[in-house]
Amino acid sequence: MLNRAQTSAFIGAAALVGGLVWAPAAAAGTTGPQSCPPDVWYKVVTHKPGYETIGKTAGKYNASPTTSRLTYEKSSTTTKETSWGAELGGSVNWGIAEVEYSTNYNVVKKFEKGTKVTNWMNVPGKHSGYTTPKIQRRKFTIEKWQDTANCSARFLGNMGTLKGITVAPFFAECTVSGARECTPKP
Template sequence: MTFAIRKAALASALVIGSGLLMTPSAAASSKPGPQSCPPDVWYKVVRVSTGYEGIGATAGKRNGASTTSRLTYALSTTKSKSTSWSSELGGSASWGISTVEAKVGRDITKSTESGKTVTNWMDVPGGKYGYTTPKIERTTYVIEKWQDTAQCGARFLGNMGTLGGITAYPFFSECIASSACTPKP
């Protein structure tokens, strides 16, 4: 009887041991391991809006000739303007300006002064009036902060801030008409 018990124990040990030596199934061995990407942080610039703000008075004159003439206007700016920065997650105005310039490829003017003479010219047909107003173009950008995930996706971390950048200075609004008109935009 003890011989039969020993034989059964040996057989059980061989069955259990052979199970440990078995190779993984083909399905399990062909499954790729988890991907891993470095957790890099990067910034995305999103343009929100573009608008225009006056920095001087409107000037206009009538072309008294019968043919098209070039009318020239030398205007003095009466308002100073600055690029604005509203920080949410950090960063300075200089950082915001350099980030937008690098990502979007547009130059940002930090500020303008009043009392500067700016010049514009217009080709105005005979008998018509030509009006012009000096302005700035202000474009608003949001700088978003993102991070790559281990699965090679992207995770939004928040907004670094909002930049109201002066993207054109001076910018001239114009109109040509038979009578007084308001320059647009």
């Protein structure tokens, strides 16, 4: 086995005498021209939203022939929190940061009971109008991936699942003709 100095001397001598020169083999531990560094990265998978009420429904019948305004102003009746289900690690704060960095969603960590919520809704004449305060909760799965030496990606597992509050509060509304009730959706 030749050391570095001997290899350089051998190549130099071969070049001087016009002999065939072979490139030395890559040193142990180095990779070929298509190699990629083994970087670890995260992918956020977004799921469909769900909705949860945070207060009572308000409604009224507008007996007049013209539009009237329904005003809802109350305090929320429940506390809602973003949660983290760890599989490979992380925390709720890490999950929120990763989701906000990787998507267009802002995640609310907690919506407190007793928070004042206000909505105004126009109810057409001879109609009933109803409104309900809600939050939107969306599930995010955070996957852990690693680049391989041949530049493909290898799935390492799920870091966990964030059940994040993405809108808080918002108001579901509905109107129906006559003095009937309707259920605000979503």
